[in-house]
Amino acid sequence: MSKNIEALEEILGYKFKNQKLIIEALTHKSHKQPYDNERLEFLGDAVLDLIVGEYLFFKFASSDEGTLSKIRAALVNEDGFERLARSINLGEYIYLSNAEENNGGREKASLLSNAFEAMIGAIYLESGLDIVKPIAIGIIERNYQEISLDSLFRDYKTTLQELTQARFGETPEYIVVASRGPDHKKEFEVAVIIEGKEYARAIGKSKKIAQQEAAEMAVKILKGDV
């Protein structure tokens, strides 16, 4: 059973105007109804892209569009939205079939992320961009201590450490295998070692950047994404 929507409204600081709309936004397609949240997810996805894009546009007024795209890509994706959805306990409000419920549906990244997008789409539809914007930004800012290329990358080192501790009971080791170039244009090549085995290598303008990129690759390898 889904929880009463009022608790969600309190967390969001927003009162839904159209009950049918928010119920649609929270309805997974497994919950056999004439509606589900996929259309609202389509809309909400674009709303979030714009909100995050504009937020970064102003926050990083001197960053080029390549950097902005990179930061946005780190925020606007299934993992990112799952994190935001969890932070407002959104899983508790999703309508889904018993089968999907028993299958751990409320905990699935895709269901959580889609419901989050659909909820944002619903608020946009009934109240417009100016209302949904501070709600979305508020949730994002509460979830990221710092939004920057550096800190979003640093997340990969944290993620990798959590992964290796759970799986191997140890922390990854980073080794500078090479440094090249003149002082003002130095490049570092870093390898990440877990249990004595090299998992990935990356080159960056600083050791930190190279470590973070190597960690990202290692995370993907360990998760079986590559």
Next chain:
Amino acid sequence: MSKNIEALEEILGYKFKNQKLIIEALTHKSHKQPYDNERLEFLGDAVLDLIVGEYLFFKFASSDEGTLSKIRAALVNEDGFERLARSINLGEYIYLSNAEENNGGREKASLLSNAFEAMIGAIYLESGLDIVKPIAIGIIERNYQEISLDSLFRDYKTTLQELTQARFGETPEYIVVASRGPDHKKEFEVAVIIEGKEYARAIGKSKKIAQQEAAEMAVKILKGDV
């Protein structure tokens, strides 16, 4: 030399408030200035995604999100924005270097598309979504007689015919190479032949759909995109 912005304002039915902003939106990076239109393009791209997404959401109130995504993808891309940019003669207003000018820069799809996105980003920034939305939708509706999955696909057959007539002096031929399945669930496999040579094959629920998909593939092959 770029044309006076007033003519553009007349075509758009919109008066720019911030001259610096619209100049930035029309400045290609080749035009050595402390600014160029890449950041505004980043923003405008997201603005257009939302505007088109919302437009389709309402126009196709009973289409699922897969169909909406497909239609949006057919509208929101470099070719689509190039077409919109040309329809308002945007190329004439772009600031670019002499080298890029002599290199046909004003006619390049990427420059036109990027300037269009940046211009939409600039209008959004200074006037908000409610003002930029009807401007963008107006331009789109003037450029597409009909917006539907069917008609946007049909464009590929037209595009292919234009391409093959220009390049080979003949029209493509479509052949049904197979049809399968029971009457209520038939599938057609269609091949597209140009100068006696098969260029692509596609399967669809109708001959028309299969033809259109095959035409799309053939266009990409002829353009060297695949």
